Amino acid sequence: DTEVTQTPKHLVMGMTNKKSLKCEQHMGHRAMYWYKQKAKKPPELMFVYSYEKLSINESVPSRFSPECPNSSLLNLHLHALQPEDSALYLCASSQAASGQQETQYFGPGTRLLVL
Amino acid sequence: KQEVTQIPAALSVPEGENLVLNCSFTDSAIYNLQWFRQDPGKGLTSLLLIQSSQREQTSGRLNASLDKSSGRSTLYIAASQPGDSATYLCAVRSSSNTGKLIFGQGTTLQVKP
Numbered sequence: 001d002t003e004v005t006q007t008p009k010h011l012v013m014g015m016t017n018k019k020s021l022k023c024e025q026h027m028g029h030r031a032m033y034w035y036k037q038k039a040k041k042p043p044e045l046m047f048v049y050s051y052e053k054l055s056i057n058e059s060v061p062s063r064f065s066p067e068c069p070n071s072s073l074l075n076l077h078l079h080a081l082q083p084e085d086s087a088l089y090l091c092a093s094s095q096a097a098s099g100q101q102e103t104q105y106f107g108p109g110t111r112l113l114v115l
Numbered sequence: 116k117q118e119v120t121q122i123p124a125a126l127s128v129p130e131g132e133n134l135v136l137n138c139s140f141t142d143s144a145i146y147n148l149q150w151f152r153q154d155p156g157k158g159l160t161s162l163l164l165i166q167s168s169q170r171e172q173t174s175g176r177l178n179a180s181l182d183k184s185s186g187r188s189t190l191y192i193a194a195s196q197p198g199d200s201a202t203y204l205c206a207v208r209s210s211s212n213t214g215k216l217i218f219g220q221g222t223t224l225q226v227k228p
Contacts (some may be wrong), residue, residue: 004158104149
C-alpha cells in the first residue's frame with residue numbers, strides 16, 4: 001500500500017478563521033513533507049519532518065504551523081491566512097529523508113481557498 | 116542554487132507516437148532525480164526514480180535516462196495513449212540529508228485519439 005491520504009479535499013476559509021489540514025500514511029515512513037502548489041506552477045517545499053522532528057522550514061510564514069503528533073500523522077494548522085495563500089497543499093512521505101532510493105509518495109492534496 | 120528546467124512546456128501528439136520529455140538541471144551534484152505525473156487538480160504519482168549512480172530506469176512503456184555530467188534527464192514514452200495525457204514533472208534532490216526536491220515547471224502532454 002503506497003497511499004497517502006489527506007483531509008479535507010477542499011477547504012474554504014476566511015482570513016480570521018483557524019483550520020487544520022491532515023495527512024496520514026501507514027507505510028511506516030519516517031519522513032513527511034508539506035508542499036504548496038499554486039495553479040500551473042510546480043510544488044514548492046514548505047516543511048520536512050524526519051522521525052517526527054521538524055528538520056526543514058523553508059522560511060514559511062508563522063501563519064502556517066506544522067505538527068507531527070506521531071509517525072503516521074502530519075498536520076498543518078492555518079491561522080490568519082491571506083488570499084494569496086490559496087493553493088493546493090500536498091503532503092508526501094518517504095522511508096526516510098536520506099537515502100538515494102527514497103521515493104516520495106504524494107497524497108491527493110487539499111485545495112484551499114482563502115476569502 | 117539548483118534550477119530545473121523542462122522543455123517543452125506543452126506537447127500535443129497523436130496516439131501511438133513515441134515521445135521524449137526533457138529535463139535539465141544547473142548543478143550536476145545531484146543525489147537522485149524523480150519523474151512524476153500529475154493529473155489536473157490531483158496529487159503527484161511517482162513514475163521513476165534514478166539514483167545519481169544510475170544511467171536509466173524503465174517501467175513498462177516509460178524509460179528515464181540520466182546524464183549527470185551534462186545536467187540532463189529524458190523521459191521516453193513509447194506508444195503513447197490518450198490516458199498518458201497529464202503534466203509530467205521532474206524533480207531533483209540535491210542534498211543527501213534533507214529530502215528536499217526541486218521541481219521543474221512541468222511539461223503538459225496531450226495525446227489525441
